Amino acid sequence: QVQLVESGGGLVQAGGSLRLSCAASGRTSSTTAMGWFRQAPGKEREFVASIGISSINSGITYYADSVKGRFTISRDNAKNSVYLQMNSLKSEDTAIYYCAARTSTYYSARAASYGYWGQGTQVTVSS
Numbered sequence: 001q002v003q004l005v006e007s008g009g010g011l012v013q014a015g016g017s018l019r020l021s022c023a024a025s026g027r028t029s030s031t032t033a034m035g036w037f038r039q040a041p042g043k044e045r046e047f048v049a050s051i052g053i054s055s056i057n058s059g060i061t062y063y064a065d066s067v068k069g070r071f072t073i074s075r076d077n078a079k080n081s082v083y084l085q086m087n088s089l090k091s092e093d094t095a096i097y098y099c100a101a102r103t104s105t106y107y108s109a110r111a112a113s114y115g116y117w118g119q120g121t122q123v124t125v126s127s
Contacts, residue, residue: 001026001027001116002024002025002026002027002028002032002101002115002116003024003025003026003116004022004023004024004099004100004101004116004117004118005022005023005025005118005119006020006021006022006097006098006099006118006119006120006121007020007021007022007023007121008020008021008121009097009121009122009123010122010123010124011124011125011126012089012123012124012125012126013125013126014089014090014091014125014126014127015088015089016089016125017085017086017087017088017089018086018089018123019083019084019085019086020036020083020084020086020097020099020121020123021081021082021083022034022036022081022082022083022084022099022118023079023080023081024080024081024082024101025080028080028101032053032101032102032103032104032105033050033051033052033053033101033102033104033105033106033107033108034050034051034073034075034082034099034100034101034102035047035048035049035050035051035099035100035101035102035107035108035109035114036048036049036050036073036082036084036097036098036099036100037097037098037100037111038093038095038096038097038098038123039095039096039098039120040092040094040095040096043095045098045111046064047064047109047110047111048063048064048067048071048084048097049061049062049063049064049067049071049072049073049084050062050073050107050108050109051073051074051075051082051107052104052105052106052107053105053106059074059075060106060107061073061107062107062108062109064109066092067086067093070086070087070088070089071084071085071086071087072084072085072087073085082099084097086123089123089125090125091125091126091127092125093123093125094123094124094125095123096120096121096122096123097120097121097122097123098117098118098119098120099117099118100114100116100117100118101114101115101116102114102115102116103115
């Protein structure tokens with residue numbers, strides 16, 4: 001079992017920044033790909049960003065078009081943590097953000113491919 005705990009959400013004005021953190025515990029492995037998803041009220045959960053594992057660099061990343069260039073996903077394997085730096089936030093970024101982990105080295109945008117989920121952290125962007 002893997003437990004994931006998100007933190008760092010909050011209220012921010014449009015154009016501002018937030019950094020989300022996700023700490024993993026339990027049967028973690030540095031070969032586990034991680035992802036961030038979000039769900040806005042009345043909408044389905046959507047992919048935000050994912051990071052895989054590479055022995056060459058810090059991890060191969062993949063982003064939804066809606067956040068590309070504004071959000072950055074990163075990880076610290078020594079701390080079993082993954083982060084989501086969110087810049088130039090917009091009101092449409094308002095959602096509950098979830099951290100997820102999958103037992104694969106490759107990134108994925110498919111929520112169904114992730115077996116472990118955190119409880120979520122609220123991000124609210126005021127316009």
